[in-house]
Amino acid sequence: MNRGLLIVLSGPSGVGKGTVCTALRGKLPELIYSVSATSRQPREGERDGVNYFFKTREQFQDMIARDALLEHAEYVGNYYGTPREFVEKTLAEGKDIILEIEVQGAIKVKEKFPEGVFVFLLPPSLNELRQRIVGRGTETQATIDHRLSVAIEEMNLLYHYDYAVVNDQIDSACSRISSIITAEHCKRERFLHELFQELKPITAGENAER
Numbered sequence: 001m002n003r004g005l006l007i008v009l010s011g012p013s014g015v016g017k018g019t020v021c022t023a024l025r026g027k028l029p030e031l032i033y034s035v036s037a038t039s040r041q042p043r044e045g046e047r048d049g050v051n052y053f054f055k056t057r058e059q060f061q062d063m064i065a066r067d068a069l070l071e072h073a074e075y076v077g078n079y080y081g082t083p084r085e086f087v088e089k090t091l092a093e094g095k096d097i098i099l100e101i102e103v104q105g106a107i108k109v110k111e112k113f114p115e116g117v118f119v120f121l122l123p124p125s126l127n128e129l130r131q132r133i134v135g136r137g138t139e140t141q142a143t144i145d146h147r148l149s150v151a152i153e154e155m156n157l158l159y160h161y162d163y164a165v166v167n168d169q170i171d172s173a174c175s176r177i178s179s180i181i182t183a184e185h186c187k188r189e190r191f192l193h194e195l196f197q198e199l200k201p202i203t204a205g206e207n208a209e210r
């Protein structure tokens, strides 16, 4: 069985990763979503085990000590991390999984899974990014400013990624990512096919010599 695709979706806070990811999962119901662990407080409406596994800082540090996380990072004063076992099990079962994570974590995942597909979501402009964070109404003014300054640093790390997608319209961004996933599947299938074609004459020659 082929392993599943590991898709990493990053981008600055407020660009619309969560929104686009939800739309993408509607379009590709077989795509598995990796629920992260975090030490931040739940926002209104967020549910434990659905949006995040909400942990205290001590519980999170214990997960780090037990090597239960594939990657983790500290972002604007809180811990965030990807539970390892679920990702490894999903890929081994041949299913595709998407991680919605910030840039430091994505770079760590790339070191471990260079064959993953790394997508960076960009805002149409910085002004629109600010409007989206403010419009969501979940952050204090200080956190908005902090998240925006981190956003600039994050966008400077765009070159680590395989693809950049502008989230102008949710539907278009979602379609572009869906096309990337389809193309990556084709690439892998073609690679196997070409490898097989390359190996065939060699194997035939070896058999003739025997």
Ligand SMILES: Nc1ncnc2c1ncn2[C@@H]1O[C@H](COP(=O)(O)OP(=O)(O)OP(=O)(O)O)[C@@H](O)[C@H]1O
Residues within 6 Å of the ligand: 011, 012, 013, 014, 015, 016, 017, 018, 019, 020, 132, 133, 135, 136, 167, 168, 169, 170
């Ligand atoms: N294409 C879009 N056009 C207009 N508004 C959008 C678009 N995509 C997302 N939004 C809005 O922007 C706000 C931020 O979106 P979302 O919470 O999905 O961002 P995020 O990147 O997941 O943020 P964070 O990293 O902080 O969790 C939300 O209010 C969402 O409705």
Ligand SMILES: Nc1nc2c(ncn2[C@@H]2O[C@H](COP(=O)(O)O)[C@@H](O)[C@H]2O)c(=O)[nH]1
Residues within 6 Å of the ligand: 011, 012, 013, 017, 036, 037, 040, 071, 072, 073, 075, 080, 081, 082, 083, 100, 101, 102, 103, 104, 105, 106
């Ligand atoms: N490195 C990781 N980053 C993660 C993970 N889960 C989410 N995130 C990113 O953190 C910021 C802030 O998220 P918010 O929910 O507080 O707005 C955002 O960029 C998320 O994508 C993770 O497991 N690892």
